[in-house]
Amino acid sequence: MEAGLNLEEGKKGRITIRDVAAAAGVSISTASKALNGIGRMGEETRERVKRVAREIGFRPNALARGLLSKRSFTIGLLTNDTYGRFTLPVMAGISEALVDHGVSVFLCAIEDDPALGQIHVEAMLDKQVDGIIASGKRLDRSLPVDLSNLPVPVVYAYTEGPPDSVIFRSDDAQGARLAVEWLVKLGRRRIAHITGPESFFSVRERAGAYAQIAGDAEPVMYGIWAESWGREAVAQIWSRSGEKPDAIFCGNDQIARGVIDALRERAIRVPEDVSVVGFDNWEIMAEQTRPPLTSVDMGLKALGREAGLTILALAEGKPVEAGVRKLPCHLVVRESCGGSLED
Amino acid sequence: MEAGLNLEEGKKGRITIRDVAAAAGVSISTASKALNGIGRMGEETRERVKRVAREIGFRPNALARGLLSKRSFTIGLLTNDTYGRFTLPVMAGISEALVDHGVSVFLCAIEDDPALGQIHVEAMLDKQVDGIIASGKRLDRSLPVDLSNLPVPVVYAYTEGPPDSVIFRSDDAQGARLAVEWLVKLGRRRIAHITGPESFFSVRERAGAYAQIAGDAEPVMYGIWAESWGREAVAQIWSRSGEKPDAIFCGNDQIARGVIDALRERAIRVPEDVSVVGFDNWEIMAEQTRPPLTSVDMGLKALGREAGLTILALAEGKPVEAGVRKLPCHLVVRESCGGSLED
DNA sequence: AGGAGCAGAGAAAACCTTTTCTCACTTGAC
DNA sequence: GTCAAGTGAGAAAAGGTTTTCTCTGCTCCT
Numbered sequence: 002m003e004a005g006l007n008l009e010e011g012k013k014g015r016i017t018i019r020d021v022a023a024a025a026g027v028s029i030s031t032a033s034k035a036l037n038g039i040g041r042m043g044e045e046t047r048e049r050v051k052r053v054a055r056e057i058g059f060r061p062n063a064l065a066r067g068l069l070s071k072r073s074f075t076i077g078l079l080t081n082d083t084y085g086r087f088t089l090p091v092m093a094g095i096s097e098a099l100v101d102h103g104v105s106v107f108l109c110a111i112e113d114d115p116a117l118g119q120i121h122v123e124a125m126l127d128k129q130v131d132g133i134i135a136s137g138k139r140l141d142r143s144l145p146v147d148l149s150n151l152p153v154p155v156v157y158a159y160t161e162g163p164p165d166s167v168i169f170r171s172d173d174a175q176g177a178r179l180a181v182e183w184l185v186k187l188g189r190r191r192i193a194h195i196t197g198p199e200s201f202f203s204v205r206e207r208a209g210a211y212a213q214i215a216g217d218a219e220p221v222m223y224g225i226w227a228e229s230w231g232r233e234a235v236a237q238i239w240s241r242s243g244e245k246p247d248a249i250f251c252g253n254d255q256i257a258r259g260v261i262d263a264l265r266e267r268a269i270r271v272p273e274d275v276s277v278v279g280f281d282n283w284e285i286m287a288e289q290t291r292p293p294l295t296s297v298d299m300g301l302k303a304l305g306r307e308a309g310l311t312i313l314a315l316a317e318g319k320p321v322e323a324g325v326r327k328l329p330c331h332l333v334v335r336e337s338c339g340g341s342l343e344d
Numbered sequence: 345m346e347a348g349l350n351l352e353e354g355k356k357g358r359i360t361i362r363d364v365a366a367a368a369g370v371s372i373s374t375a376s377k378a379l380n381g382i383g384r385m386g387e388e389t390r391e392r393v394k395r396v397a398r399e400i401g402f403r404p405n406a407l408a409r410g411l412l413s414k415r416s417f418t419i420g421l422l423t424n425d426t427y428g429r430f431t432l433p434v435m436a437g438i439s440e441a442l443v444d445h446g447v448s449v450f451l452c453a454i455e456d457d458p459a460l461g462q463i464h465v466e467a468m469l470d471k472q473v474d475g476i477i478a479s480g481k482r483l484d485r486s487l488p489v490d491l492s493n494l495p496v497p498v499v500y501a502y503t504e505g506p507p508d509s510v511i512f513r514s515d516d517a518q519g520a521r522l523a524v525e526w527l528v529k530l531g532r533r534r535i536a537h538i539t540g541p542e543s544f545f546s547v548r549e550r551a552g553a554y555a556q557i558a559g560d561a562e563p564v565m566y567g568i569w570a571e572s573w574g575r576e577a578v579a580q581i582w583s584r585s586g587e588k589p590d591a592i593f594c595g596n597d598q599i600a601r602g603v604i605d606a607l608r609e610r611a612i613r614v615p616e617d618v619s620v621v622g623f624d625n626w627e628i629m630a631e632q633t634r635p636p637l638t639s640v641d642m643g644l645k646a647l648g649r650e651a652g653l654t655i656l657a658l659a660e661g662k663p664v665e666a667g668v669r670k671l672p673c674h675l676v677v678r679e680s681c682g683g684s685l686e687d
Numbered sequence: 688a689g690g691a692g693c694a695g696a697g698a699a700a701a702c703c704t705t706t707t708c709t710c711a712c713t714t715g716a717c
Numbered sequence: 718g719t720c721a722a723g724t725g726a727g728a729a730a731a732g733g734t735t736t737t738c739t740c741t742g743c744t745c746c747t
Contacts, residue, residue, distance in 0.1 A: 015495060015733095017732090017734085018733065018734065018735095019733075027696075027697085028696065028697045028698080029697090029698095029734080029735095030696075030698075030699090030735085030736080030737095031695085031696055031697070033735060034735085034736085037735080039735095039736090040696090040736090041693090041694065041695060042695055043695065043696090046695080046696085060466065060470050061470065062411070062472060062732090062734070063470040063471045064407045064410050064411050064471070064472050064732090064734095065411055065702085065732075065733035065735090066733080066734055066735075067407050067734095068405070068407045068408055068411060068701095068702045068703065068704095068732095068733080069701070069702045069733090069734060069735055070702090070735075071702080073407065073471075074471075075450075075471065083432075083436065084628065085428045085432045089426075092453070093426065093453055096451075100460070100463060100464070100467075103467060105450045105464075105467050105471060106450065106451060106452075107449065107450060107451075108435065108439075108449060108450075109439070109448070109449075110435070110436055110439060120443060121443070121448075123403065124443075124446060126403065127403050127404065127405070127406040128406045128407070128417075128418065129405060152358055227632065228632045229632070258632075262605070285427070289570065289571045289572070289598065360702090360703060360704085361703070361704065361705095370726075370727085371726070371727045371728080372704080372727090372728095373705085373706080373726075373727060373728075373729090374726055376704065376705060376706085377705090377706085380705080382705095382706090383706090383725095384723095384724065384725060384726080385724090385725055385726065386724090386725065386726090389726085404703080404704070405702090405703055407703080407704095408702070408703035408704045408705090408732090409703080409704055410704095410732095411702095411703080411704080411731090411732050411733065411734095412703090412704060412705055412706085412732050413704090413732090
């Protein structure tokens with residue numbers, strides 16, 4: 002047995018295929034073919050090489066391999082979502098989808114700095130990434146960096162992209178319908194909508210879907226993405242004369258939180274008097290409200306998974322149809338509306 | 345001018361140094377030396393090569409370069425902090441410190457799955473990372489993966505590591521002192537401490553520092569890391585007979601949030617009647633409380649920066665002293681205590 | 688027996704860059 | 718007019734792997 006007489010092969014550096022070849026008593030080419038399951042050789046030889054490789058702990062150098070194959074099994078994820086509320090679930094989905102294929106992910110947070118973005122893109126290209134996924138915190142804004150005419154494929158996940166690109170985003174209208182229909186199904190008749198700035202595309206989508214079902218008995222209340230706005234909006238509604246809503250559909254979970262707090266301060270019971278539903282299903286927020294918040298989940302992890310599989314397909318040269326793909330939201334039922342999924 | 349007659353060099357693939365050499369009418373070696381500012385050659389030649397390279401948009405292939413230099417200018421960040429509350433600031437710091445050096449970061453979220461961790465570590469090693477930074481969500485827990493005896497350096501950032509390793513962590517005792525001394529300075533005399541599970545090292549550190557200053561007039565109240573515990577603890581305190589605290593030092597911002605909510609429900613004014621201070625300075629939480637929460641910031645970004653620079657030094661073969669490095673916390677003053685930094 | 692065909696395995700090129708070595712030529716000194 | 722020293726630039730090897738091509742025997746058929 003030539004192999005096994007060393008735990009720490011004297012020479013410097015990692016174990017290469019050359020060491021495997023020597024230990025197995027074959028040439029480098031034969032070793033390579035044996036390990037990759039290609040080429041012609043005796044079954045006995047192939048097994049011996051494989052065994053030896055395992056014994057001495059050989060792992061192929063991905064750099065060398067990538068140099069030749071022009072595939073680095075690496076992709077870049079570019080995001081301006083510093084806080085990571087949207088990007089992290091997306092990232093988790095991407096990673097989950099790609100780890101099986103041996104692909105690793107460079108994460109680059111570029112804030113909103115075009116120069117920094119440029120630097121990171123160039124660094125990733127230098128490292129021969131197989132593709133780039135652009136991600137953000139807003140569906141109707143682009144990253145501050147030009148990703149057209151890159152030598153690698155690009156897909157966009159939860160961020161705006163150019164017309165002929167592949168874009169994944171949540172179906173906010175469908176998500177809003179889910180929420181409002183749920184309220185209707187629970188018997189609610191006067192449903193208010195307190196949401197973020199009208200300048201946000203998501204806000205308009207959600208408000209549009211809301212209005213289609215709920216009508217215009219209650220006006221949509223646009224504001225900012227903050228608890229304080231939720232509280233203030235409730236104050237406005239309850240200082241008005243006339244009938245009060247029996248349900249409030251909120252543009253995100255922070256607003257919903259403010260709404261719930263304000264309702265409790267007015268001794269209005271949730272969900273008995275008023276049902277509240279949020280958007281984003283930001284667990285750390287939704288689970289800590291009193292009562293826990295029923296909320297629309299945008300399925301960002303699934304979105305990341307799709308984006309990952311798509312960039313992989315593109316990297317492998319498979320054709321992928323361009324266009325916007327809306328992925329469905331789903332409703333996470335907690336206690337702030339009453340009811341349960343079995344009802 | 346040989347260069348410039350093509351926007352899209354007919355052949356396939358990216359632009360290599362061979363193209364630069366041809367376009368500049370020199371050999372590959374000369375081109376390389378010119379671009380790297382080494383070797384001997386006429387100043388005119390050097391400038392011409394550089395100019396041509398710029399014109400045709402040459403960028404060296406990092407894979408090829410890494411193959412030779414055995415430096416990939418890539419590091420891995422391993423974390424089990426899925427939610428990213430701790431890892432993201434650390435990551436931002438690392439990235440910020442390393443981008444200037446052309447180093448990119450693989451982010452691998454491994455949940456608490458040892459098998460997944462192993463896969464990611466091996467993938468990173470195959471890709472010849474120059475080093476690995478392990479990070480987590482708890483100072484007294486290790487990642488579920490063995491990082492000893494790796495062929496690359498490892499540093500630990502906000503997670504437990506083996507005795508002879510380089511570990512960066514926040515100085516929680518100092519942070520707690522900062523908070524309590526601030527309360528004392530504002531004239532508070534009965535300071536309570538509502539915090540997380542005693543099993544957490546951070547909790548014991550913070551509680552220890554608290555007790556040293558505040559004494560044992562108020563017992564430390566251990567619970568869970570949730571708003572509900574903050575509310576419940578306040579209920580307990582105010583249902584007891586005897587003098588009530590005039591300040592509450594909370595183990596994290598979520599607890600502080602619950603405390604503030606519970607105090608308001610009792611019509612106890614913050615900060616007039618009771619000062620509240622949190623820990624973590626989790627902005628999205630601290631800024632949305634009423635009033636905004638004064639909180640201890642653990643300086644995770646700086647921690648990441650230090651970890652990044654250290655792994656870089658190790659990768660370059662510079663000696664680095666092993667041991668635990670505690671990085672200082674600082675106090676972010678908002679309104680929940682009264683007072684301002686100028687006082 | 689002579690050749691076709693095939694099984695098994697190695698040699699060498701290729702990927703792209705860096706670096707060491709070598710070579711040809713010029714200049715200046717004696 | 719030689720020699721030494723210096724200048725500018727190219728040839729070649731190295732890094733680890735994959736892949737194509739080539740080579741040597743062997744079997745089997747006629």
